[in-house]
Amino acid sequence: MDLGTVIGIVLVMALLAGAMSMGVGVGAYIDIPSVLIVIGGSIGALMISFKPSQMKSFTKIFMIAVKPPEEDKAELIKKLIGFATKARKDGILALESEVNGEPNEFLKKGLSMAIDGNEPDTIRDLLEIDMEQTSTRHKINGSMFSQWAGLAGAMGMVGTLIGLVAMLLNMADPSAIGPSMAVALLTTMYGAIIGNVVGTPIAIILGIRNDDETLVREMIISGIMSIQSGDAPRALEAKLLSFLAPIERVSQFD
Amino acid sequence: MDLGTVIGIVLVMALLAGAMSMGVGVGAYIDIPSVLIVIGGSIGALMISFKPSQMKSFTKIFMIAVKPPEEDKAELIKKLIGFATKARKDGILALESEVNGEPNEFLKKGLSMAIDGNEPDTIRDLLEIDMEQTSTRHKINGSMFSQWAGLAGAMGMVGTLIGLVAMLLNMADPSAIGPSMAVALLTTMYGAIIGNVVGTPIAIILGIRNDDETLVREMIISGIMSIQSGDAPRALEAKLLSFLAPIERVSQFD
Amino acid sequence: MDLGTVIGIVLVMALLAGAMSMGVGVGAYIDIPSVLIVIGGSIGALMISFKPSQMKSFTKIFMIAVKPPEEDKAELIKKLIGFATKARKDGILALESEVNGEPNEFLKKGLSMAIDGNEPDTIRDLLEIDMEQTSTRHKINGSMFSQWAGLAGAMGMVGTLIGLVAMLLNMADPSAIGPSMAVALLTTMYGAIIGNVVGTPIAIILGIRNDDETLVREMIISGIMSIQSGDAPRALEAKLLSFLAPIERVSQFD
Amino acid sequence: MDLGTVIGIVLVMALLAGAMSMGVGVGAYIDIPSVLIVIGGSIGALMISFKPSQMKSFTKIFMIAVKPPEEDKAELIKKLIGFATKARKDGILALESEVNGEPNEFLKKGLSMAIDGNEPDTIRDLLEIDMEQTSTRHKINGSMFSQWAGLAGAMGMVGTLIGLVAMLLNMADPSAIGPSMAVALLTTMYGAIIGNVVGTPIAIILGIRNDDETLVREMIISGIMSIQSGDAPRALEAKLLSFLAPIERVSQFD
Amino acid sequence: MDLGTVIGIVLVMALLAGAMSMGVGVGAYIDIPSVLIVIGGSIGALMISFKPSQMKSFTKIFMIAVKPPEEDKAELIKKLIGFATKARKDGILALESEVNGEPNEFLKKGLSMAIDGNEPDTIRDLLEIDMEQTSTRHKINGSMFSQWAGLAGAMGMVGTLIGLVAMLLNMADPSAIGPSMAVALLTTMYGAIIGNVVGTPIAIILGIRNDDETLVREMIISGIMSIQSGDAPRALEAKLLSFLAPIERVSQFD
Secondary structure: OOHHHHHHHHHHHHHHHHHHHHHOOHHHHOOHHHHHHHHHHHHHHHHHHOOHHHHHOHHHHHHHHHOOOOOOHHHHHHHHHHHHHHHHHHOHHHHHHHHHHOOOHHHHHHHHHHHOOOOHHHHHHHHHHHHHHHHHHHHHHHHHHHHHHHHHHHHHHHHHHHHHHHHHOOOOOHHHHHHHHHHHHHHHHHHHHHHHHHHHHHHHHHHHHHHHHHHHHHHHHHHHHHHHHOOOHHHHHHHHHOOOOHHHOOOOOO | OOHHHHHHHHHHHHHHHHHHHHHOOHHHHOOHHHHHHHHHHHHHHHHHHOOHHHHHOHHHHHHHHHOOOOOOHHHHHHHHHHHHHHHHHHOHHHHHHHHHHOOOHHHHHHHHHHHOOOOHHHHHHHHHHHHHHHHHHHHHHHHHHHHHHHHHHHHHHHHHHHHHHHHHOOOOOHHHHHHHHHHHHHHHHHHHHHHHHHHHHHHHHHHHHHHHHHHHHHHHHHHHHHHHOOOOHHHHHHHHHOOOOHHHOOOOOO | OOHHHHHHHHHHHHHHHHHHHHHOOHHHHOOHHHHHHHHHHHHHHHHHHOOHHHHHOHHHHHHHHHOOOOOOHHHHHHHHHHHHHHHHHHOHHHHHHHHHHOOOHHHHHHHHHHHOOOOHHHHHHHHHHHHHHHHHHHHHHHHHHHHHHHHHHHHHHHHHHHHHHHHHOOOOOHHHHHHHHHHHHHHHHHHHHHHHHHHHHHHHHHHHHHHHHHHHHHHHHHHHHHHHOOOOHHHHHHHHHOOOOHHHOOOOOO | OOHHHHHHHHHHHHHHHHHHHHHOOHHHHOOHHHHHHHHHHHHHHHHHHOOHHHHHOHHHHHHHHHOOOOOOHHHHHHHHHHHHHHHHHHOHHHHHHHHHHOOOHHHHHHHHHHHOOOOHHHHHHHHHHHHHHHHHHHHHHHHHHHHHHHHHHHHHHHHHHHHHHHHHOOOOOHHHHHHHHHHHHHHHHHHHHHHHHHHHHHHHHHHHHHHHHHHHHHHHHHHHHHHHOOOOHHHHHHHHHOOOOHHHOOOOOO | OOHHHHHHHHHHHHHHHHHHHHHOOHHHHOOHHHHHHHHHHHHHHHHHHOOHHHHHOHHHHHHHHHOOOOOOHHHHHHHHHHHHHHHHHHOHHHHHHHHHHOOOHHHHHHHHHHHOOOOHHHHHHHHHHHHHHHHHHHHHHHHHHHHHHHHHHHHHHHHHHHHHHHHHHOOOOHHHHHHHHHHHHHHHHHHHHHHHHHHHHHHHHHHHHHHHHHHHHHHHHHHHHHHHOOOOHHHHHHHHHOOOOHHHOOOOOO
């Protein structure tokens, strides 16, 4: 898990706990039925929209968000340039051994196709379909969490309304009004916390990670096309470095 | 109906009923006039926008959302590869018998056109128009449910305002204020439940199903183009598998 | 007017009137100054944005929404195929008499251009400009109603604030607080009803009608191009039927 | 200023003043500090985002919204056809004198380039860059007013919160609670009026005006291209009329 | 820092302070725990979404917003025309010395590639990738601030709910209700101020600055393409001036 993510969660939790303990203590803010309504209700409503197979990957996607399998782009550029240099010297067939051990499935597939002598357009088509469909699947996964954020807020509001109605029908004892309303408000608070501190940040994180993966795949497609057409490694590097932020652009030729 | 959808609905209903029964009992939350205002009112307002022919398909579309006629993509790829293999060996006319029994209307139409000797561009054009117009019609159908969600929330708010006004004009008996306001709040609660647990999830579900159907149709168009141009079945399979998630990609040639 | 639209409006009105009469009677919910603030104020604010010439068509557009001049697509396809058959047999000039009596201005213009011997690209260009600009104008007209919906809600809120301030400054007589606040809430209720039951549905309806008209125009452009290039009527019908839902596709050749 | 805009503003102001005077009089709704908070605060917050050079044009853009420098499209078409006729008869150089007196800078620039013998692609490129960049600048200007609408609402809410806090800390004298809260609500009311009656309508108006100007520029580009390639004036008129609504299409050749 | 930005911030702060001091004094509106909840909580929640490397640039991006490194476009055009004139007279290699001292990295890279004899398409491709990826990175940075605005509002609401619950559970002493609620409302107020006066304006500012930088880069690409193909400096100037507002268009040839 990212250090930043951990610090962020701890910071938010500590501040909320601190604020709660200043008044009536953290205990007063914990109400199991309210937690069930908001978390259980929002996940239940989510199950209506999303297929069981997608719901199963809920935890897996959650973990991708907090601990992303990030690709080192400088390392990738180095590797692609190594491939380009070798292919230029010994022919593209010489890359066969490199391809076998390649861990990145996308790069492996593209290079294998190039070695097998497929047309550049065929390779590009196929890799772009893969890249776009992967990005679409990730967006649906991400929408699961933004949808969750909205549902948590809605179930929080429904929970508060249920509590308010109960309180309004039971006003014989005025001293019970305050505590009843306090409990009723808890679901709205849970909904706001889950929606804004969990659901929405994860949806955003997944969007950024997806953009990043798509960027890496665009670099790979660009690289394979260059290797196949026999471009100079220096020209390929210049092109690939253009994908990065200026501060990350370190050439191995200088 | 999907098992997940059933579990989701049951879970949400059970949690809401549980929360209601903890205070004043589920009965206190059921008010037929309020139900009529929110459900009847939102469906009435929906009828203003949508044509009777669309409203008639309301229930049908609802059922598509809870029980989708899903296409098995692995099966489809297998079938397309079978067609490609046969067409390569015996010519495209040999597919005539297969086409007659084909249940997928879209695939059937495309293949028939190929067998009849139409130009690839003509076939692609026609199938793409069909695919896009179908997707547009589905989006309008889906918007019926997102629109319903918004209207349910609005009618809930209008119902609460009607109740509040009645209560404010009738404050002679202080003991009636609580119950009157409780009833007034019920429409808002119904609106939030229908909007967030029924309307919005179904609109989302329909969007995902439509994307899935469009994906299947893109695979079919891709397949028919390959069959007509006599591509190798192996190359066709590689292309079609690129549409799927890595975990679903099982080649029949390995 | 559509039967569905009538039923929808009657249903909503009946339910609202029913809900009002259950408490304090419909009369208590009618307050002329409040109606003026919400309807007059929102239309006044609309006049700031939209030109008098657009405001004049407000009622006309309103009527288009409730009683659309819908084109029978099956009839259109039949007509286009008739034209194609005749043009193939007797040459495109033979369509001159048909064109003169053609009520659809768009089809008439396109066919006239084809008969006059214009280049296909010239005809397509001109018809597409017409189609796109018409669609743009309709979208601006539709935005007039979605804008109205927003303004009605806003004026409702402003009206309620005006009433609340008056009430707060006049709290000497406690018995007047309830009725004053009731009246203050009426503008919010009117705003929610106008916005959600009138403004938004009409904006949605106009969007759907515009998409439908654009679809018809795409079919016409497609048809004229086919007629001019002398395509077989059967091929033209297949193409035009692709624009329709499967259930509407009835071929006259089968 | 448009008559419609004047009537709109007067109507809204009269209705609001009428509603205020019915209860406690207009004077009770005017509170200079509240006005300052909402107007001053929102314009101050706007200055944080927008450059001084943009803020300086605030009033100028405001005036463009209320009194647009509208182009008469029928007149423009007539002029372009006149140019086309002359260019066809006497050559494009004959337009030199007309160009010098042309008030529309965009048309003047394009025609000068055509007379100077630039390539059609060069002219189209340059005019399209101009058209797009102008539209982008106008959109940023328009966003200044939609942003203002949002900020006015936000400052209104902040003002109300400031007032509420002051009231809550000062509840010793119960008779002061009503008036204090009334004043606190005024900023929310000002924010809603400025946002919905001033900011948003102006942003919408500017968007419509920009679309209209872009349409005129597309007509001009279309016209210059036709004049340069020596199209028949009748064909040019048919094309230009396609940009207009059917009701505005009056041909000078019929 | 922009003078406008300073004036804007001072104006907003002065107005808020003035409004606060009119009632109970500025001191009553400052509550350190509430500040911590809103600012600390929103930044903590932001750290969950954004990587530590992005969070580190939070302050740097903040400074870019308030003090942008703006490019003088008139100066840039002058420089590009100088390059074009020299390249036309002495050949593109003559620009070598100018390139070495060029401070704009983007222009420097493009010109170097042109001098090194790369194909125009290669140069354009590479520069466009750079331009688009830079714009994408900036948009992610900008989204950090719009996200912050949303989170500040949400944490403000959560803080108020925490305070309300504490107050409702502690209603034994009626005189404490007012002050408790006042403190509870402070977090909502802080959230509204940070969201609307800091977060959103900075996100908007960054968007405008990014559009401006992209515009400059489009001008540079346009310029390099012209220099390489040996266009006349006058034609290049006409093209570059089209990117500017009419008022900024000053030709050095007139």
